[in-house]
Amino acid sequence: MGKANYYDNIAHLYDQTRWLTESVAEEVADFILELVDATPETSFLEPGVGTGLNVLPLVRRGYCVTGIDVSQEMLDQFSQKLHEIPQNLKLIHADASQLPFTNQSFDVVLTVHMIHAVANWQTFLDEIERVLKPQGFYLNAQWITPPARMEFEYYFRAILSKYEVEQASERVNTAIEEINVENYLQSKGYRSNYMIAKEWIVSNTVEELLSFFKSRAYGLCWRMSDEVFHHVMDDFSEFCVKHYGLLGTELSSEAKFEIWMYTAS
């Protein structure tokens, strides 16, 4: 299983096993820039920036972007997308639980698929509030798993559950349901708006999806021994052959880039 932060292990696979393409990210960037009424001076922070899928278009357009991540390998993947790190991009290798910035440093803070990863999500939101400028925007976003991939994952989980009998203490992401960003920020006086920045179709063959799972690209594959994982994958591969027939079967469905925008009232 390797390194302490699992993202270090899968950084090289991250983009190809997710479904946000560069062209979709460009359109999402258009949406965000309009949403926050950006000027050339608008500054962005993405804690848990990973390989930069969300903010690379902003960097390329010259906006000041700061990204923080605990995984150096994820940050390296981001850097490799650029010939050299431009002056408008700062990448910081650190735990984002405590943001290493003075108060009121950024116009926009963006988080995508990361709040569940910090030690204390309320403290983390307090930190975001601290580093945001008074008229700033906090955008908590997700690109939700397209239904066809969700169904595929559901079948995987069903097989996994047979093995989790011995592993009850190792369930993944149990805390996600307890996180309620909206309630927390509303109780602090923030207004929230929900919007869909972009919808697009994602297609993969069963074979591709199986190979993504085999490479342990997703959190639900991480917290078990190699031996158990090997058994799970054997069962799952067998299931896929029976269920889908041809592994070349294409699974297509719609993905969404959702944003919850928070502004101080």
Ligand SMILES: C[S@@+](CC[C@H](N)C(=O)[O-])C[C@H]1O[C@@H](n2cnc3c(N)ncnc32)[C@H](O)[C@@H]1O
């Ligand atoms: C699911 S990935 C999301 C990456 C990126 N935001 C995206 O949407 O593609 C979660 C990222 O958060 C990072 N991460 C997890 N906990 C963190 C923490 N406490 N501080 C900073 N980064 C963290 C991981 O290393 C990983 O790169």
